[in-house]
Amino acid sequence: MTTPSDDQEVDNSPTAYELLGGDAPVRALVDRFYDLMDLEPAYVDLRHVHSPSLADARDKLYWFLSGWLGGPSLYIERFGHPRLRARHLPFSIGIKERDQWLACMMQAMNELEVEPNLAARLHQAFFQTADWMRNKGV
DSSP: OOOOOTTOOOOOSOOHHHHHTSHHHHHHHHHHHHHHHHHOGGGHHHHHHSOSOOHHHHHHHHHHHHHHTTSOOHHHHHHSSOOHHHHHTTSOOOHHHHHHHHHHHHHHHHHTTOOHHHHHHHHHHHHHHHHHHOOSOO
16 A cells, blocks of 8 residues: 655545535436437537437446546446547537537536536536547637
């Protein structure tokens, strides 16, 4: 067993996964996100990037977010490293799709009453990831 040296600090602060409330709230966030994508006309371009059934996408995002937020590494246990950009290259993702993804996730967080400071922190992290996924200019 290793112990931190004097110049290393142990971060005992709760993870985003813990701050959200764990497994059930993460699943609820993903489910609301995909429900909104399916229902709201504002997300039509984002919806068209997905297959007719969202079941597989729901599971994969839930598994991914679980680990990304600091909880169990469900996605990695099933598929290995996420390789997000490589896995999304077959899909046309531009600024419009990025912005719809972010707006849809923000709406889901707002509707589920995610604590505002946590929602803002997650939005910033989601933006950085979503912007990196873009593979077309517009």
